[in-house]
Amino acid sequence: MSAIACEGLRKYYRVKVRRSFFNRIDSVIKALDDVSLEVEKGVVFSLVGPNGAGKTTMVKILSTLLIPDAGWARVGGYDVVKQAGRVRRIIGLVLAPDKGFYTRLTGLENLVYYGRLYGLSKGEATRKAKELLELTGLGEDGMRLFEEYSLGMRAKLSIAKALINDPEIVFLDEPTIGLDPLSARRIRNLIKDLAAGGMTVFMTSHNMWEVENLSNTVAVIKSGSIVAKGSPAELKEKLKLSYRVEVEVIAESFPDTRLPVTMGERGYPVVTVTTNRPSEDLVKVIDEMRGKGYSIGMVRVQEPSLEEVLTQVLSS
Amino acid sequence: MSGRAVFTGRVFAELEKGLTIYARYKIWLFSDLISWPFWTIFFFLSFLMYAPSLLSSQYHLNAFTWSFFTFILVSSFMWASNFLATSAQAGILEYVIITGCSIREHMLGRSIVSFIDLAVGGPLLLLISAAGFGTRLFVAYPHLMFVALVLASAFFYFFSSMLAVLLVSLRSPWIIINVAQFIIPFTSGAIPVEVLPAELRSIITYSPFFYIIHPIVASATGQYFLPPGLVLTVGGILCLATYLASRVLEDVLLRRALRHGKFTIF
């Protein structure tokens, strides 16, 4: 059974557009338009796309905060509309990391509060909250008031809150936003550990490097529709994105070749080829240069990044 | 954990949160303690400017003290109506819903502050009236006063929950609350009925709030305008109706929020 499944999800919003003080017109925003997807248990699934593409709407529907206009969705096997109560018991959620907490309570007090709303006793909630503060790296900062927290600390507390009820599935909307590199790495490791422990992680992020490193599956959403889906490697394969092959030639001047040559960082010419068959073309370039009597310096093959995938998908 | 234990845990979590926030900044408590006496003097004299001679009438001083007591009660609960809008704007309400906690349970955290306000402000008012204006306080029917206070607290707790739902999407809900906190008590029995002109007396009985507010003042003065049994029974029915209305409105709010992604009843 999949951890998350949905089919034909649709959500339209009616909004009023102010053209001037007196002139307002009704407009319809298609936040989700016939979205279907499936997420296996224990994986990290990332939903990526530009701002306003429908990511948060998707998270809100799956976390029972929004009812779709059409289609169905199941989380942990439960219907998000008809069995919302059951879904809520098995999920954790991070929406906007700087929101959702009482400013005049400490991080610990906020966590204990939410823990108790989930039905934990005060003792259990306190123990669990302290454990999560350590896990997210907040530690002693948990005793400080939320209003004194930096954005990064707030993001960590949001993740701790999402885990207070030992959920089977967590929804994380941009979990590492505002975090310093060390803290972001800690959170990424935590996400990996959670998935390794069997938890399903559904996340959104604008950090493509992070998505590529964390995710088993990535879906690209554009104007409310899923336009590409697969593992990062599958997406690159499907889109036939080109590799960049660079061969440094130890020579005083540019070698005699019809291939593109630029001056490299070390002061030697670099032959650069953009290709979909990196291994074959690398051998060809090396053979050609050797055949002309040049020595080969450094060789580099650059894989296309997920950012390029996203750029290509969104611009097509 | 059983459903009842979960509910009890939530109630305690909300109460503890409300108390912690209230007690965190001593300036709040300090401000409340100093403000109440000043506001009491202000309202007393604003009314009595028209008839300063009443400052020497013990009956009227006692009656007006209890009038202002009802104002403190109404005002304390009315300000709790602001809470839901604040909670929604801070992004807390969504997370609370995810935990399975109801809006009603969530409101408890703020309502405890209303009870504290009443518990502190009420006796303080009586003290100031006695010490500052020389009022000899008395309650003609203590047992009816007890019933009236319980009824009024329950009614305004439900009423403020109801109002909170209606005001949740407003940018400035405080404007309506500010106006209502004066209009509701002073047009519905806070001013002793016996001092009103005859034509006004029967009109104010049409206000549903009359059956909640009048019993407090009347139990103190001993001047019930209608039979106490009738007034308190109607008050009890209104209390139940407000409770049911608040539940219905909360359900409607939640349904609309899930449908439209926004907390609004309209």
Added chain:
Amino acid sequence: MRALNQLAGIVEAEFKALIREAGVFIFVVFFPFMISLLTYGAGQALTGGAASPTQWFYQLIGFTIMMIALTMSSSSAWYFRRGMMTGRLEYILAAPISPLTAVLSSALTNTIFNIAYFIVVAAIGVIAVYGAYYLANILGVILFLALALLPVIGFNLLVGILTIFFREPEPVANLINAIVSTVSGFAYPIILLPSFLQILGLILPYSHIVDGVREILAGSFRLAQLSPHIFLLGYLILGLAVFKVGEAVYVRKSGVHW
């Protein structure tokens, strides 16, 4: 010239933000009528119908000035709170503009807004009680308020510094508002108060303002009555001085972020 330019820029921005809160304007106009009619009704009841329209007008004007006092101290407190919360105060401190210019611009916007508000309420009240002939007196009140509200700006700078110190605008504003409302003779002559509160009322600027406004509207104000207001300008000087000290000692040392 540059400071004037900056001042005009801030006043324009603040004014736009203010007029978009139409609800606030409606409330402040509605409130004096509501509360004065409420007390008038109670007065009628207490006196057996002997309450007079001039007594109602006395309170209407008092409650109007009270609303100005309350909105100015509350918005002063909230100006600092919002500035601290949103980081705007830090931007102002870091910008090549005197923080005082920024704060005074905001106070000036409030003053203009409040004078406009007063005109609306007072015009209705004057027509209702004295007739349209007396409307001209409102012009005098506008000139008077332009001078008399200067000490209030200074007073509210002190409130602002208190907000930064306590980090909570609401209790600070509530406390100041309760004291100011009680001792300033807005709704009743301060003679009804115990003597120590009367002294406090005379020290604060508001009782002088509300008395002046009532006398101008009644056509009985004499220029000599302006003299206390010259002394009250001490509040402006004090406010500016405390603000400068507060800015240097507290704000820069401890930070103004929320």
